[in-house]
Amino acid sequence: MTLILNARDVEQLCDMPTLIDVIERGLREEALGRAVVPPRLNLQTAGGFFRVMPAVMNDSGLMGYKVFHGSIKAGVRYLIAVYAQEGERLLALMDAHYLTAARTGATTGIATKLLANRDAKTVAVIGSGLEARTNLQAVCAVRPVEQVTVFSPNRERREQFAVRMSAELRLEVTAMESPEQCVRGAEIVVVATNSFGRPDPIAYRGAWLEPGVLVDAIGSTSTFLREVDTETFQRAERIVVDSKVQAEDESGDVRAAISEGKYDRDKVVDIKEVLIDKVAGRSSSQQIILFKSVGTAVQDVMAGFVVYEQAVRQGRGQDVGEFLELKTF
Incomplete structure (x- = not known):
């Protein structure tokens, strides 16, 4: 059959x-x-x-x-x-x-289960498309989420996302007016964008990182795609990827960070190694962690x-x- x-x-x-x-x-x-x-x-x-x-x-x-x-x-x-x-x-x-969107979300769920603070209850989502939906679903499946904020450049789309996901997840999802406002105070940030062709493709900036945050970034899966700036890689105390080789070869975000000397391989680990306890994931409640997924x-x-x-x-x-x-x- x-x-x-x-x-x-x-x-x-x-x-x-x-x-x-x-x-x-x-x-x-x-x-x-x-x-x-x-x-x-x-x-x-x-x-x-x-x-x-x-x-x-x-x-x-x-x-x-x-x-x-x-x-x-x-x-x-x-x-x-x-x-x-x-x-x-x-x-x-x-x-x-x-x-593809669902398995990407599921992988983010695994990373969030391993890397986010156990009592994390607040999530920010940058993006309002299918990948934003599936990644938020997965995060909510592994953490006791109580409050979600969302931002995307299109007001109508972010408001529609908030209404849809509030009903689906049965929790408060609020559309915000700016990405910085959206991520302020969030314990988990999901960056799931398609900003190709925009004058400024960067959706999340390292200047917004706060102690203890986990950033799940999934959008930059080709060399010509960007969503996270190089300062995010520089300021993150731990960088976790789903494939070291593919991340460096194919992610525009990672390649930019390497080009600018802001990608410290000594703090990069594979999610699989964390899963089998070969390497540590989160070492403290205040540690800043970036999960960069490209899909496998x-x-x-x-x-x-x-x-x-x-x-x-x-x-x-x-x-x-x-x-x-x-x-x-």
């Missing part, structure tokens, strides 16, 4: 606490050397890019990949393929537009598998049978 899952199927099958659990399991597996995750392949096309992200999960018995392609101007399409190692069966092909294939394959499992249980998707022919030697 091979399932085809469209965007509507995937969104309705996603459950944030479940995604957090399964991705945490995958990150632990990778940290223990039981996953094969090569550098992702970035190819330029005539009008944009074509990116391929494979992973083999040996303890989970899975393998798969995500591919996405397009351009900032025309838009991007995402596909995740999930295979079972046993029998080398293709389990599912699924639209990954929503799932482990997150995609594990998230894709749990969506497939839910689809089988609920009878969702289109079953196209075993359409891949086996070649024997």
